[in-house]
Amino acid sequence: AQSVTQPDIHITVSEGASLELRCNYSYGATPYLFWYVQSPGQGLQLLLKYFSGDTLVQGIKGFEAEFKRSQSSFNLRKPSVHWSDAAEYFCAVGVGGADGLTFGKGTHLIIQP
């Protein structure tokens, strides 16, 4: 079965600084990869997704992520964070079939003024 690891439970970044959130997955083949963001008390919004092709994918709100097969990683990046980016970020993998998506435990992003 597939699994997702987000090694950082909390990350604090100063406003305007760059951001990288880590995500590693375990699966025998290349899965479909997603990043979702959850603001407090809200549902999950899709930031970006990787299915195939170019390993650098662009998403909404200025986010991007890079799929690295050799490292089984799909790290999320943003060159300059804004206070409104403070939220919970979830990495997820999908493998098709009837398993839905498998989520990591999330990374809580705190933005310092």
Add this chain to the structure above:
Amino acid sequence: NAGVMQNPRHLVRRRGQEARLRCSPMKGHSHVYWYRQLPEEGLKFMVYLQKENIIDESGMPKERFSAEFPKEGPSILRIQQVVRGDSAAYFCASSPFGTMNTGELFFGEGSRLTVL
């Protein structure tokens, strides 16, 4: 522009009562998923349904929990005889293609159950 609609947003129950959570998928989506989010945890898959069919309920607790997605009306997640450990946020997601595609899901805002 209706997305996935869940209600109630917040529900308080006493131990032993029943909780019913409803989910209306996005227009044109006929596949529904329920996930549970416990404090400090990620989302755990519970069940995947299509209209009138349960496709995968491997994540559902064996007792007290049930789900349905009738031909007409919303999907319902039902928890009987709730216990404090059922306190969580329950998220519904829908998809137009089911899990035979890449698995992209569209989420509702969740129903937060508190068991006293």
